[in-house]
Amino acid sequence: MEIALIIIFGLLGAAIGSFLNVCIDRLPAGKSVINPPSSCDACHNRLSWIDLFPVFSYLFLRGHCRFCRAKIPQRILWVELGTGILFAFLYRKYGLEPKLAVNLFYSCILIVLAVIDLEHGLILNKIVYPMAIIALIIGACIPEPGLKNFLTTIEGGAIGFAILFLPAILSKGMGWGDVKMAGLIGLMTGFPNVFVSVFGGIILGGLVACTLILFKKKTRKDTIPFGPYLAIATMGALIWGNPIITWYLHLFSISR
Ligand SMILES: [Zn+2]
Known part of the structure; x- marks a missing residue:
């Protein structure tokens, strides 16, 4: 069965x-x-x-x-x-479980965002804006007791947006589409899992960029789409976010 x-x-x-x-x-x-x-x-x-x-x-x-x-x-x-x-x-x-429906839905959004960014270098507002509203509604209506509620949903969105806000102002590599997408995935993952998705995406994207430069497939001046790495890290954060956060905090409580 x-x-x-x-x-x-x-x-x-x-x-x-x-x-x-x-x-x-x-x-x-x-x-x-x-x-x-x-x-x-x-x-x-x-x-x-x-x-x-x-x-x-x-x-x-x-x-x-x-x-x-x-x-x-x-x-x-x-x-x-x-x-x-x-x-x-x-x-x-x-x-x-309700969480299955939520994560199936979010995985579809992430796949569409990632592949469009990969092929066109675009994060479409007409996907991000409506999905941000839906993610807010999901945060309010389908809370995970002790883990995610409406407040942590909003916090996640604000933090995701804020982390990429400064790099977008300071560098040409990061576009406003990436910042808006980071806000959206913050709403999807909530606080504190937003840190896993955004920093996970930055680490993943950085590793791939370094590898491409190392093998001379790209130069430092090229831009690589960031959306796919944010999407992959967000999928990881949605599934394993809580154990990753627990492990990370544990790491520091032992060393102290
Ligand atoms: Zn044909």
Whole structure:
């Protein structure tokens, strides 16, 4: 029974990942995510349900359009697969609890924000603003006793925004989109887990930037999108934030 539910959540995640791909394709261009139905970018043939079956249709068609053989971006597969694995993992972690629904929802937002930033270097206000309101409502209506409530939600948002505010003023590398996204993920994770997501993102992004510079893939003048690292660290903070904070505080109480 348990394994069946894990598989169902995996398939549900892959199907939702397919919708996230539509959002990633259309939101930056200002298009509707509902209309028109999906079609091939090259030949404009409308895709049927068999082309839209997540993961398997990509593999079955070997990443090409069934009509004109145009290449389908590999990202379609990775987002479907990634969302599916994440959904299965989150169900395994939380079971059928309110926190599962909240984290499934947040993981979808983070995937869309991260991939759009990766592909376009943009954090879209039309995602961040409405999601900030929804995160506030979630903070007020679905508290985690002893861990997260409306107050810690607001504190998280303010702290996330404040941590990146100064770097954004002082440097050209960090954009206002990153600052707003940090505010949003602060609302998602709340205080004190916001520190895990924002500093985790900074450390992760820094490590990747250093590696790219070391291997001469980028120079110090290039900018790398920061959103994906914030998103990955936020996913970590949502799942393991409390043990990480406890471990960190413990570290200092022993050394004293
Ligand atoms: Zn085609």
